[in-house]
Amino acid sequence: REDKFSALTSVARALAPERRLLALLRSYLLGEEARLRDLTRFYDKVLSLHEDSATPVANPLLAFTLIKRLHSDWRNVVHSLEASENIRALKDGYEKLEQELPAFEDLEGAARALMRLQDVYMLNVKGLARGVFQRVTGSAVTDLYSPRQLFSLTADDCFQIGKVAYDMGDYYHAIPWLEEAVSLFRGSYGEWKTEDEASLEDALDHLAFACFQAGNVSCALSLSREFLLYSPENKRMVRNVLKYERLLAESSHQEVAETVIQRPNVPHLQTRDTYEGLCQTLGSQPIHYQIPSLYCSYETNSSPYLLLQPVRKEVIHLEPYVALYHDFVSDPEAQKIRELAEPWLQRSVVASGGKQLQVEYRISKSAWLKDTVDPMLVTLNHRIAALTGLDVRPPYAEYLQVVNYGIGGHYEPHFDHATSPSSPLFRMKSGNRVATFMIYLSSVEAGGATAFIYANFSVPVVKNAALFWWNLHRSGEGDGDTLHAGCPVLVGDKWVANKWIHEYGQEFRRPCSSSPED
Numbered sequence: 001r002e003d004k005f006s007a008l009t010s011v012a013r014a015l016a017p018e019r020r021l022l023a024l025l026r027s028y029l030l031g032e033e034a035r036l037r038d039l040t041r042f043y044d045k046v047l048s049l050h051e052d053s054a055t056p057v058a059n060p061l062l063a064f065t066l067i068k069r070l071h072s073d074w075r076n077v078v079h080s081l082e083a084s085e086n087i088r089a090l091k092d093g094y095e096k097l098e099q100e101l102p103a104f105e106d107l108e109g110a111a112r113a114l115m116r117l118q119d120v121y122m123l124n125v126k127g128l129a130r131g132v133f134q135r136v137t138g139s140a141v142t143d144l145y146s147p148r149q150l151f152s153l154t155a156d157d158c159f160q161i162g163k164v165a166y167d168m169g170d171y172y173h174a175i176p177w178l179e180e181a182v183s184l185f186r187g188s189y190g191e192w193k194t195e196d197e198a199s200l201e202d203a204l205d206h207l208a209f210a211c212f213q214a215g216n217v218s219c220a221l222s223l224s225r226e227f228l229l230y231s232p233e234n235k236r237m238v239r240n241v242l243k244y245e246r247l248l249a250e251s252s253h254q255e256v257a258e259t260v261i262q263r264p265n266v267p268h269l270q271t272r273d274t275y276e277g278l279c280q281t282l283g284s285q286p287i288h289y290q291i292p293s294l295y296c297s298y299e300t301n302s303s304p305y306l307l308l309q310p311v312r313k314e315v316i317h318l319e320p321y322v323a324l325y326h327d328f329v330s331d332p333e334a335q336k337i338r339e340l341a342e343p344w345l346q347r348s349v350v351a352s353g354g355k356q357l358q359v360e361y362r363i364s365k366s367a368w369l370k371d372t373v374d375p376m377l378v379t380l381n382h383r384i385a386a387l388t389g390l391d392v393r394p395p396y397a398e399y400l401q402v403v404n405y406g407i408g409g410h411y412e413p414h415f416d417h418a419t420s421p422s423s424p425l426f427r428m429k430s431g432n433r434v435a436t437f438m439i440y441l442s443s444v445e446a447g448g449a450t451a452f453i454y455a456n457f458s459v460p461v462v463k464n465a466a467l468f469w470w471n472l473h474r475s476g477e478g479d480g481d482t483l484h485a486g487c488p489v490l491v492g493d494k495w496v497a498n499k500w501i502h503e504y505g506q507e508f509r510r511p512c513s514s515s516p517e518d
């Protein structure tokens, strides 16, 4: 079973089963409306007979129909199978669709994505629940994205997000979402909705325990007491209240240290703060006129191919060398590449100790496109070769890797080159990945920049542009300054294509050097 949250195309495909469910519910509603109309007609008819004449049984016709109604009409009405036939059709239709529907991992993945966005972009949970994407720092409020239409979350939506965190023991994220759930459930108390899984009691129960886990006993106590207002006979909660009261009484003599719950640290992400800062500022490139060596030019690279159609090159950084080629592909080309890849997309993996693993720090789906798939890919290779001066024929470069990011999809700081000799990258027997040529095949509404952590700059997604950088020094040594990341996509459908160029084949194109700095 393939997951749904790790690529936006997969999310979009989930619209189809929902449309079928809508059609099913529509015909169920029509059936039930007709059934209720018919029942109402019968009710009204019998009622009028009772209200009409003084002695309704004097007329033999009326007498007969009374007997008949009580003998069989009522039985037919009461034992009608129509309601169960209607619901059966709805349930059968649902069951046929069931294996296409998202699984719990999808819900979990989508909820984790929201928490990731909340963290990286410092989004305010209250705001998110109301449908706005605001960063709140102190008293400053910045809109990171303004949706054309506000879409807000329900109490149950917030509860489910909080519960995903809660079940993982992540109270840092659980608390604000459960608080939002409690506050929304309080506001609509008594209005039960069929689709909801949780109630105010559930939210209070979870939030109380999360508060207790976070060291806030008085908060846990007041929420538990509120819970008991609704379910006074819940023994577990009665015991909890006693426990919390005792704990508070014991600690009231001593200084109660207010514990501030820390955001769970992702162990592999030591550079987290720099990374997130770069994602938020969407690029902090040095201003060009201050550094004259950063320039824009029309690149022809003395290639006859490019003389006819030069590409606008923007040198973004020198060490490591990073350049952006604007309009490297056209809109139809970008679309074509996305379409070619779409049917082959699979959850992206990373190399780890000689193995390929699916990890939380790379959320996307990707596909490898062989050059034989479409002649356009060969044209693209020629263009890459002309611009970079490198040999991109197999085995000197890998096939094109097309990537589609998912909900809050990202690729946390990493190197493109292998840092261990056991890396699967060396199976091609053409050395390490000397350079990366990455094409942005889409734009995004917000987020999704490419951040270079140590070099301290980030490049926003520029549709149709291509980003080029060297991963290795001329000595063949990996350039530690190329550590980079794909920031979480806040809003939008981000696609990129990677062409990884290897060391071998480039000996005369990029001469080596013994100086480790080159």
Ligand SMILES: O=C(O)CCC(=O)C(=O)O
Pocket (backbone or CB within 6 Å): 403, 411, 416, 448, 449, 450, 451, 484, 485, 486, 487, 496, 498
């Ligand atoms: O999506 C991005 O901006 C970066 C992607 C990347 O670094 C990769 O695919 O290796």
Ligand SMILES: [Fe+2]
Pocket (backbone or CB within 6 Å): 414, 415, 416, 484
């Ligand atoms: Fe990369």
